[in-house]
Amino acid sequence: MADNLSIQGHAPVSESASPAEMVKPPALALGPLGWVRANLFNNWFNSILTILILWLAYKVIPPLLDWLVFNSVLPGEGVTNQTCRASGGACWAFIHEKYRLILFGLYPYEEQWRPILVVLLIIGLLGVSCNRNFWRPWLLGLWAVGGLVVATLMWGGILGLPFVPNNLWGGLPLTLILSVVGLVVAFPLSIMLALGRRSDLPIVKSLCVTYIELIRGVPLITVLFMASVMFPLFLPTGVTIDKLLRAQIGLILFASAYLAEVIRGGLQAIPKGQYEAADSLGLSYWQKTGKIILPQALSITIPPLVNTFIGFFKDTSLVIIIGLFDLMSASKAALTDPAWRGFYKESYLFVAFIYFIFCFFMSKYSQWLEVQLHRGHKR
Amino acid sequence: MSDTNRTVAPRPGDEVAIELNDVHKWYGEFHVLKGINLSVARGERIVICGPSGSGKSTLIRCINRLEEHQRGKIVVDGVELTNNLKNIDAVRRDVGMVFQHFNLFPHLTVLENCTLAPIWVRKMPKAQAEEIAMKYLKRVRIPDQANKYPGQLSGGQQQRVAIARSLCMNPKVMLFDEPTSALDPEMIKEVLDVMIGLANEGMTMICVTHEMGFARTVANRVIFMDRGEIVEQNEPLEFFNNPQSERTKLFLSQILAH
Numbered sequence: 001m002a003d004n005l006s007i008q009g010h011a012p013v014s015e016s017a018s019p020a021e022m023v024k025p026p027a028l029a030l031g032p033l034g035w036v037r038a039n040l041f042n043n044w045f046n047s048i049l050t051i052l053i054l055w056l057a058y059k060v061i062p063p064l065l066d067w068l069v070f071n072s073v074l075p076g077e078g079v080t081n082q083t084c085r086a087s088g089g090a091c092w093a094f095i096h097e098k099y100r101l102i103l104f105g106l107y108p109y110e111e112q113w114r115p116i117l118v119v120l121l122i123i124g125l126l127g128v129s130c131n132r133n134f135w136r137p138w139l140l141g142l143w144a145v146g147g148l149v150v151a152t153l154m155w156g157g158i159l160g161l162p163f164v165p166n167n168l169w170g171g172l173p174l175t176l177i178l179s180v181v182g183l184v185v186a187f188p189l190s191i192m193l194a195l196g197r198r199s200d201l202p203i204v205k206s207l208c209v210t211y212i213e214l215i216r217g218v219p220l221i222t223v224l225f226m227a228s229v230m231f232p233l234f235l236p237t238g239v240t241i242d243k244l245l246r247a248q249i250g251l252i253l254f255a256s257a258y259l260a261e262v263i264r265g266g267l268q269a270i271p272k273g274q275y276e277a278a279d280s281l282g283l284s285y286w287q288k289t290g291k292i293i294l295p296q297a298l299s300i301t302i303p304p305l306v307n308t309f310i311g312f313f314k315d316t317s318l319v320i321i322i323g324l325f326d327l328m329s330a331s332k333a334a335l336t337d338p339a340w341r342g343f344y345k346e347s348y349l350f351v352a353f354i355y356f357i358f359c360f361f362m363s364k365y366s367q368w369l370e371v372q373l374h375r376g377h378k379r
Numbered sequence: 380m381s382d383t384n385r386t387v388a389p390r391p392g393d394e395v396a397i398e399l400n401d402v403h404k405w406y407g408e409f410h411v412l413k414g415i416n417l418s419v420a421r422g423e424r425i426v427i428c429g430p431s432g433s434g435k436s437t438l439i440r441c442i443n444r445l446e447e448h449q450r451g452k453i454v455v456d457g458v459e460l461t462n463n464l465k466n467i468d469a470v471r472r473d474v475g476m477v478f479q480h481f482n483l484f485p486h487l488t489v490l491e492n493c494t495l496a497p498i499w500v501r502k503m504p505k506a507q508a509e510e511i512a513m514k515y516l517k518r519v520r521i522p523d524q525a526n527k528y529p530g531q532l533s534g535g536q537q538q539r540v541a542i543a544r545s546l547c548m549n550p551k552v553m554l555f556d557e558p559t560s561a562l563d564p565e566m567i568k569e570v571l572d573v574m575i576g577l578a579n580e581g582m583t584m585i586c587v588t589h590e591m592g593f594a595r596t597v598a599n600r601v602i603f604m605d606r607g608e609i610v611e612q613n614e615p616l617e618f619f620n621n622p623q624s625e626r627t628k629l630f631l632s633q634i635l636a637h
Contacts, residue, residue: 271482273478273480273482274482274484276445276476276478276482277476277478277482277483277484278484279443279444279445279471280443280445280471280474280475280476280545281471281495281496281500281544281545281548282468282471282472282496282500282548283495283496283499283500284468287499287500291495291499292484295486296484296485296486299486373486
């Protein structure tokens with residue numbers, strides 16, 4: 001019938017029918033048991049893999065824990081290297097004995113409060129720079145002042161501080177100074193290189209391309225070697241450039257080439273319409289680049305940028321090639337003590353832990369920053 | 380024979396805002412603009428229509444030098460467009476453009492989008508720029524969205540912000556490159572209403588669009604382009620009721636069919 005709006009052959013649904021009763025799901029589908037069932041044992045392949053991994057864990061983790069914790073020798077009264085050799089576990093007493101050498105290298109023992117302050121100061125500066133509200137011109141001034149304070153503390157020679165030549169600098173402060181100064185100077189340079197490579201001016205473009213491809217084509221060791229050994233050969237006799245400065249320049253050149261390509265990737269990802277909209281409003285090249293293009297490009301490239309930073313931070317360990325004792329080589333130096341020979345596992349673990357802390361925080365910060373910058377893009 | 384390539388004389392006493400004289404453009408080997416002659420009077424509203432690939436977008440993009448013409452002369456408000464950067468900057472300051480895909484700056488709020496150019500190009504103080512921006516945002520009927528980001532707005536709202544952004548620079552000419560082509564049908568009306576309002580206030584406009592209703596309402600002149608040439612131009616009533624050229628007739632039959 002025309003009044004009956006049901007589809008041919010089906011009885012009309014009564015409007016007063018109550019909704020179906022809500023029933024609880026079966027016990028094994030929820031909670032931790034349910035998660036295990038769904039993720040670890042949901043098919044044959046996963047089940048076998050899970051059992052294999054559990055067996056591996058059983059084989060590996062207890063002995064590892066024994067060595068790391070239960071049988072380890074903690075520093076204390078009367079603990080010597082003999083105690084450590086007698087025990088089969090990790091010798092943390094070794095770290096206690098040698099940590100100042102590992103952390104500060106050959107820096108004079110009584111003056112080591114200065115590099116401690118320097119490390120804290122650098123960490124503090126980095127922490128302050130993390131806050132986007134502080135990204136104003138005065139932050140540059142703060143860094144300049146911080147740099148002066150670091151230089152004064154490390155070198156000394158004034159304000160009553162005894163002078164410490166930079167061939168005695170080492171360990172964590174050296175790694176931090178090389179990385180931070182390297183990246184802070186390389187970053188603006190890399191932006192210029194990336195913009196130059198994309199420019200239409202032929203001389204600028206070919207210069208940038210040549211620079212980037214040359215530096216990228218050789219290992220960092222070679223760059224450091226060139227900077228340290230070859231470069232002085234071209235200088236007039238009697239003129240020397242400080243060894244640390246040579247290493248720093250080599251690191252800056254290296255970082256800028258890699259960062260330039262990362263940034264260029266970001267620049268390419270900006271839609272052409274953004275350039276056109278900026279042009280049609282009458283913005284000049286530098287206004288367009290600085291206010292529209294670069295903020296978007298740098299925001300997109302946070303993952304590969306931080307990736308490069310993290311890699312570069314650890315690459316500073318290569319300065320051993322020119323005789324500078326960064327964190328990594330200082331730890332190796334600690335092992336040359338005849339009384340404490342052989343505890344290389346503890347030494348490397350300690351250093352690895354320090355590197356991990358820094359890299360982990362860099363990584364976490366970059367994730368936080370990405371979330372912050374995308375808040376505005378989400379609906 | 381249709382009146383191809385003959386400039387339609389501006390109304391007597393009106394000054395010429397834009398003059399294109401035998402303009403040719405090539406993309407590599409492809410001849411995209413073949414001798415365009417066009418004269419636009421101040422306060423005139425022009426709609427350019429035509430099949431895709433006819434060069435209509437290229438034509439208006441040459442007017443604010445987003446594209447470079449290889450032969451011929453383009454004069455905007457007395458300034459000739461050449462490789463001289465100062466001329467190009469002067470023209471771009473007085474010509475506003477609205478794009479098919481809005482091209483708002485996603486990392487800036489709506490208000491910042493609108494105040495960016497007045498502050499940095501016209502060197503206006505921030506407070507004054509914000510006042511002007513709010514005035515135009517009210518005009519396009521979205522003052523309450525001033526502190527939102529473009530990603531949080533609908534397409535129609537974004538396009539209206541784009542129009543407000545261009546208006547904040549107080550342009551003498553507005554160019555529209557298919558402003559409603561990327562919008563849902565419900566949102567087209569709100570954008571067209573803004574454009575009609577602008578037209579009623581005497582803004583010189585060149586609009587590339589497929590919205591023939593808009594052309595009928597607002598245009599002084601409708602231009603039909605095909606394969607790089609101006610095939611026919613006439614006032615809207617004559618153009619739609621009495622197309623002269625075969626190509627025009629074919630095109631109109633295709634777009635007015637549904």
